[in-house]
Amino acid sequence: MVAIGIDLGTSNSCVAVARRGRVDVLPNAYGEHICPSVVHFAADGSTQVGQQAKSRAIHEPEHTIAAAKRLLGRYFFSEEVKKAKAVSSYQIVEGANHAVRIKVREQTLAIPEISAFVLREMKTIAEAQLGQPVTQAVITVPAYFNDNQRQATRDAGKIAGLEVLRLLNEPTAAALAYGFGKGLTQRVAVYDLGGGTFDISILEIGSDIFEVLSTCGDTFLGGEDFDDRVIDLLADEFAGRHKINLRQNRFALEKLKAAAEQAKRDLSIDDEARICIADVANDAEGNALQLERGLTRAEFANLVADLIQRTFKVCDEALQQANLTVRDLDGVILVGGPTRLPLIREAVSQYFQCEPKADVDPDQVVAMGAAIHAASLVGEEKDSCLLDVTPLSLRIGVAGGLAETVIDRNTPVPIEQTASFTTFKDFQKSVKIRVYQGESRVQEENELLGEFEFSGFKHARRGEVRIDVTFEIDTDGIVNVTARDPDTAQAASTQIHLSSGLTEEEIQAIVEKHQPAPAEPAAPAPLSAAEAIAALPRLAPRGPVAPLPESELLAAPLVAEATDLAADALDVLLPEADAGEDSELASPLPDDRDLAVVAPDVESKADDPGALFGAGVEFDLDVGAGEASEDLELAPADAGPLGNAAGDDGRTLAIGGEIDLETSDMDAPLDEEFAAGDVDLESLALDEGALDSLAALDDDIGGAVDTGVAADDEMALTRPRHATAAAGADAGGAEDGWFGDPGVDLSIEPGDDES
Amino acid sequence: MPQTSFAEIRTLAGILEELDYYQVLELAPDAPTSAIRAAYHRTSRRFHPDAHRDAPPELHHQVAQIAKRVAEAYSVLRDPRRRQVYDRQLEGDQARVRMPLAEAEAQADRQRRDQHEGRTPNGRRYFALAKADLSRGDRASAERNLKTALTFEPDNAIFRAFLQELLGRPAGAAR
Numbered sequence: 001m002v003a004i005g006i007d008l009g010t011s012n013s014c015v016a017v018a019r020r021g022r023v024d025v026l027p028n029a030y031g032e033h034i035c036p037s038v039v040h041f042a043a044d045g046s047t048q049v050g051q052q053a054k055s056r057a058i059h060e061p062e063h064t065i066a067a068a069k070r071l072l073g074r075y076f077f078s079e080e081v082k083k084a085k086a087v088s089s090y091q092i093v094e095g096a097n098h099a100v101r102i103k104v105r106e107q108t109l110a111i112p113e114i115s116a117f118v119l120r121e122m123k124t125i126a127e128a129q130l131g132q133p134v135t136q137a138v139i140t141v142p143a144y145f146n147d148n149q150r151q152a153t154r155d156a157g158k159i160a161g162l163e164v165l166r167l168l169n170e171p172t173a174a175a176l177a178y179g180f181g182k183g184l185t186q187r188v189a190v191y192d193l194g195g196g197t198f199d200i201s202i203l204e205i206g207s208d209i210f211e212v213l214s215t216c217g218d219t220f221l222g223g224e225d226f227d228d229r230v231i232d233l234l235a236d237e238f239a240g241r242h243k244i245n246l247r248q249n250r251f252a253l254e255k256l257k258a259a260a261e262q263a264k265r266d267l268s269i270d271d272e273a274r275i276c277i278a279d280v281a282n283d284a285e286g287n288a289l290q291l292e293r294g295l296t297r298a299e300f301a302n303l304v305a306d307l308i309q310r311t312f313k314v315c316d317e318a319l320q321q322a323n324l325t326v327r328d329l330d331g332v333i334l335v336g337g338p339t340r341l342p343l344i345r346e347a348v349s350q351y352f353q354c355e356p357k358a359d360v361d362p363d364q365v366v367a368m369g370a371a372i373h374a375a376s377l378v379g380e381e382k383d384s385c386l387l388d389v390t391p392l393s394l395r396i397g398v399a400g401g402l403a404e405t406v407i408d409r410n411t412p413v414p415i416e417q418t419a420s421f422t423t424f425k426d427f428q429k430s431v432k433i434r435v436y437q438g439e440s441r442v443q444e445e446n447e448l449l450g451e452f453e454f455s456g457f458k459h460a461r462r463g464e465v466r467i468d469v470t471f472e473i474d475t476d477g478i479v480n481v482t483a484r485d486p487d488t489a490q491a492a493s494t495q496i497h498l499s500s501g502l503t504e505e506e507i508q509a510i511v512e513k514h515q516p517a518p519a520e521p522a523a524p525a526p527l528s529a530a531e532a533i534a535a536l537p538r539l540a541p542r543g544p545v546a547p548l549p550e551s552e553l554l555a556a557p558l559v560a561e562a563t564d565l566a567a568d569a570l571d572v573l574l575p576e577a578d579a580g581e582d583s584e585l586a587s588p589l590p591d592d593r594d595l596a597v598v599a600p601d602v603e604s605k606a607d608d609p610g611a612l613f614g615a616g617v618e619f620d621l622d623v624g625a626g627e628a629s630e631d632l633e634l635a636p637a638d639a640g641p642l643g644n645a646a647g648d649d650g651r652t653l654a655i656g657g658e659i660d661l662e663t664s665d666m667d668a669p670l671d672e673e674f675a676a677g678d679v680d681l682e683s684l685a686l687d688e689g690a691l692d693s694l695a696a697l698d699d700d701i702g703g704a705v706d707t708g709v710a711a712d713d714e715m716a717l718t719r720p721r722h723a724t725a726a727a728g729a730d731a732g733g734a735e736d737g738w739f740g741d742p743g744v745d746l747s748i749e750p751g752d753d754e755s
Numbered sequence: 756m757p758q759t760s761f762a763e764i765r766t767l768a769g770i771l772e773e774l775d776y777y778q779v780l781e782l783a784p785d786a787p788t789s790a791i792r793a794a795y796h797r798t799s800r801r802f803h804p805d806a807h808r809d810a811p812p813e814l815h816h817q818v819a820q821i822a823k824r825v826a827e828a829y830s831v832l833r834d835p836r837r838r839q840v841y842d843r844q845l846e847g848d849q850a851r852v853r854m855p856l857a858e859a860e861a862q863a864d865r866q867r868r869d870q871h872e873g874r875t876p877n878g879r880r881y882f883a884l885a886k887a888d889l890s891r892g893d894r895a896s897a898e899r900n901l902k903t904a905l906t907f908e909p910d911n912a913i914f915r916a917f918l919q920e921l922l923g924r925p926a927g928a929a930r
Contacts, residue, residue: 166805209796377808385800405857412795412826414804414819417855472823475804 003136003165003378004126005173005370006119008153010069010222011195012337013037014364015122016371017130018381023177023368026129028121034363035125037195038066039117041104049121061089061254063104067224068114070196071100072156073149075448080220087228089250099502110502112156113510119160120514137162138374140366142197143169144217144391146437147449147479154476155502159510165377167476170194171201172212172388173369174335178360179205180372180384187213187328189318191348191356192335192366193311196222200315202322202329211387214321214410216314221307223264223338229303230260230295234275238291244281246291252280256291263295268340272296301343308347315351321410326352333357335365388413390473395446397434403443406471416472423457423465430455433469435481449479457485759801761814767802768817775845775852776828784842788835795829830856836863871913878908885917897921 004026007014012034016025025033032051040053041063048056057064067084074080076094085092093108095101101108119139126134139162141153150167157164171190179186184205192199199217203210234256235246246252255277266273277291319325332352338344339362349355375381389410395403396419406417423431432453438446458465465485472480502510777784780794800806802821810818831837837859844851865874873879881904888897901918908914 204792206796209800211792211796377805379809383806385796385803385805387796387799387803405860408856408860411830411856414823415826415830416820416823417827417857419855419857474819475822 001136001378002130002132002134002380003138003374004122004134005138005140005168005367005372005374006122007140007170007173007364007367007370008069008115008119008122008156009037009194009366010067010197011037011224012363013118013122014367015126016364016367017126018368018371018375021181021381023371025364025367026126028125029128035118035121036066037069037115037118038064039068039114040064041107043105045105047117049117057089058251058254058258061250062091065090065102065104065114067196068102068111068118070224071102071111072115073111073146073152074100076100087253089254110506110510112152112159112502112507115153115156116159116510116514119156119162123160123162135161135163136165136374136378138166138168138173138370138377139164140168140170140173140370141477142192142194142217142219143171143199143201143212143215143388144197144219145477146392146447147477148447149219150476150478152502154478155507158507159514161511161514165374167478168370168373168386169199169201169212169215169388169391169477170366171199171215171335172203172210172386173367173373174333174360174365175201175203175205175210175369176372176384176386177365177369178333178357179210180369181382183207186330187324188357189315189329189332189352190335191311191315191332191339191352193338193344194222194336195224195338198222198311198314200311200318202318202324208383209385209387212389213324214318215389215391216318216321217391218310218314221310223336225307226264226304226338226341227257227260229307230263230300231256233295233303234260234291234293237293238280242281242283242289244283244289246281249281255280259291264300264338264341267295267297267300268342273300297343304343308344312347312351329354331357333360333365335360335362337363388475388477390415390477392437392447393439394471394473394479395436395438396469396471397436397443397451401443402441403436403438403446404441407473409439411473413473413477414475416470418468418470421467421469423460423462423467426461427459428462428465429459431467431483433481433483435471435479437479450481452481452483454483456488458487759806761810764802764807764810764814764817764821768820771820771824773852774824776832776841779824779828780832782832784845788833791829791832795825795833798825827853827856831859834859834863836867839863840866873904873908873911873914875907878904878911878914880904881907882914882917889921894921 002017002019005016005018007016013036014025014034016023018024027033028035028050030051035050036054038050038053038057040048040056040060042048042056043063047053053064054066057066067088070080070084071092075098077098081092081100091103093101093103095108095110100111102111102114103109119137123134123137137157139153139157141150145153153167154164171192174190174192175188178188185207186205188203188205190199190201190203192201197217197219198221199215201215202213204213231253239245246256259275259277263273263275273295275291275293275295279288280291281289283289329352331354332348334345334348334356339348339356345356372381372384373386376383390407390413391409393405393409394407395405398404406419407415421431430453432451434443434451435449436443436446437449440446454467457467466487468484468486470482470484472482474480771779777786780791780798782790782794786794799822802818802825804815804818804822807814807818831841831854837854837856840859840862841854844854873882881900885897885900885904888894888900898918898921901914901921905911905914905918
């Protein structure tokens with residue numbers, strides 16, 4: 001059985017096969033090795049893919065879909081989709097679960113369906129060339145693709161009737177093609193500037209091993225952005241001269257696009273490109289106007305200089321993540337059409353202080369690497385061990401809109417991590433777990449991979465339930481999250497699968513729709529977002545971004561003022577918890593209960609021994625103004641345990657008789673809700689850290705703290721307190737207990753996971 | 756890639772929870788940093804899921820478990836800071852063989868900070884006093900305070916280094 005490698009690109013795609021030690025890029029019937037990733041929907045219901053489709057774009061832009069990969073795995077509300085809507089002639093509409101759909105000739109298609117047309121074309125090319133059916137493929141993705149984008153790519157493969165053996169990162173594939181069978185021992189950078197994405201990977205290549213040391217990228221930066229700059233220049237100049245905005249004319253815009261791309265290509269060879277578009281528009285009298293202009297390399301360089309600089313910023317980051325400098329590298333491999341530009345080659349050689357590897361075809365090397373790996377996976381080719389990393393940090397949403405890191409970016413995959421949580425409310429029935437990918441501590445700034453609800457755990461008081469949440473990233477870079485109650489062994493598992501907007505059933509339906517070939521099926525009626533959410537309550541992503549809880553808006557200045565005295569700060573923070581809860585309950589979506597996974601241990605870089613509670617009592621409390629939001633966010637975190645301490649009816653927590661922390665308001669709204677019988681407050685709390693904190697404070701002031709924690713409450717902790725059990729005062733925390741780090745002595749400090 | 760027998764996979768998967776990261780990577784606990792990557796490569800060649808696609812399906816899960824643990828071990832041991840935290844954990848009474856990556860990271864940070872300023876209130880206080888003494892040139896008092904700080908944190912390397920420097924330094928040398 002032969003398995004192929006497919007480079008599914010934003011602008012162009014390519015298919016290759018490795019057999020008997022040879023790698024061949026397969027040409028289509030016209031002898032072309034590179035196929036534009038463009039799909040044209042003709043009036044007669046047929047579709048065309050590739051160069052033919054691309055040439056239709058000028059005449060029928062609204063029926064011709066290009067660069068669909070930019071939309072793959074994106075939410076409708078994302079910046080990228082907004083941008084695409086502005087420049088695309090085809091109709092981009094919103095589908096279920098905030099997914100993106102394309103409306104073309106009365107059909108509404110999911111993005112993976114569009115990509116599947118391209119993949120099917122690749123499969124067809126391979127079958128024609130190889131003279132046998134092909135069902136298995138390795139498909140490449142930008143290394144920086146998140147889980148949503150990877151899932152969507154995989155869905156596209158399924159829809160195209162392919163068994164996707166592996167999603168392989170493009171730079172890794174390129175390195176494999178470069179190093180395969182050469183017996184090299186080298187450390188190389190792969191600079192991959194594609195049509196729509198930029199990736200940089202640093203790899204160590206051995207004779208049979210390819211280890212990715214680090215990978216970074218920008219999924220918003222590619223050759224098409226270079227074209228856009230040229231389009232901008234042409235359109236602006238034209239508008240200045242003729243007072244006609246070419247962008248408002250679909251046909252003119254397509255002509256501009258084609259001309260800009262051609263000019264860019266010409267500049268790879270010549271020092272100056274001629275741009276000439278006849279009949280680009282008509283003036284007021286109906287006379288045809290033409291656009292003519294020369295573009296020199298220097299002009300072009302000026303237009304795109306900042307884009308190129310952006311790629312080097314990403315390179316800096318990748319090198320830093322790998323703990324290397326350019327001098328540690330043996331070379332750089334260029335991948336992607338735009339790297340043919342002399343401008344880029346020069347900038348790259350300057351940055352990496354070496355000439356790029358010459359024996360690599362930037363358009364084909366990725367497909368070749370994919371083919372080599374495909375062959376090795378089906379046993380046709382010698383095995384190479386590919387050790388890749390996850391490009392983005394995996395995070396879990398915690399109370400107050402924060403996202404805590406569970407797995408750092410550039411951690412090797414496959415990997416698995418488990419964290420334990422407990423419930424926030426007595427007799428809580430379910431919890432909601434939200435998983436993110438990204439580098440920000442703020443939830444909204446990360447990509448939401450999905451949320452799922454876990455229920456069926458032990459019916460018990462808060463803190464008595466233990467929920468183990470396991471995060472797994474597999475060799476495809478796809479995220480799996482499972483939750484488990486170790487007591488009841490109840491397991492809820494979900495392969496987080498959201499934003500292609502396609503469920504397994506939908507994919508199946510699409511596959512079937514495409515199976516009995518030409519019979520054009522009726523387009524599925526697009527569901528409104530509301531209908532979709534209603535239909536898929538457990539899988540519905542939260543929406544664009546959760547509105548900022550009012551608490552954040554209100555409290556920030558208060559917290560900022562509280563920098564001097566910890567006592568003040570606590571007074572501020574505690575009522576804040578209340579506000580936080582309110583806003584969480586007042587969540588806009590029906591039935592949308594906020595997750596309140598509470599991370600008690602949030603460590604700060606700034607170590608600022610805070611105010612003193614009387615002599616001999618040391619109390620670390622960082623409430624630096626700059627970190628106001630962090631501190632504030634912690635409020636609910638402490639609210640859990642302190643709420644515990646205070647009891648349901650607002651008893652007073654006394655610390656050494658010196659401060660009274662009135663906690664009555666904090667629990668009130670929750671308890672009211674509880675009393676009303678709606679116990680489904682979807683929240684998790686981890687009170688252990690904070691309880692430990694209280695205990696630590698207790699130690700510090702010689703046992704003078706009356707935490708007010710009833711004995712049985714203390715017993716209710718899910719895990720033994722191991723603050724000082726392990727050797728080395730801070731090396732405590734059971735393996736599952738990192739969230740409730742016991743080593744904190746009531747430090748409220750922002751996390752340091754970015755370091 | 757060297758073939759790994761199914762029996763070997765089963766056995767290793769069976770005892771995985773008891774193995775520390777050094778055992779997972781087949782490394783000596785004092786292995787130099789340079790040996791860790793080589794060990795990761797060696798172990799990955801044998802247990803990478805790709806190398807066992809042909810194995811019976813029931814082994815796929817076990818291979819994946821091993822591969823994930825290998826990556827985890829590598830993630831901790833390749834980072835000298837994380838490794839230090841992990842080593843301390845291993846030496847502890849409740850020997851835990853695994854360490855969540857985020858915890859390793861946070862603890863490495865905290866350890867670095869604690870080593871500087873002390874992690875107990877008293878350690879910090881007496882260390883601060885000692886530093887104040889030193890800046891005034893009161894070496895005798897600094898020595899007393901450092902020793903006191905060390906009684907609270909006997910394993911604080913920074914405190915110890917300070918004391919050694921103080922004791923070793925010829926009289927009259929200003930800090």
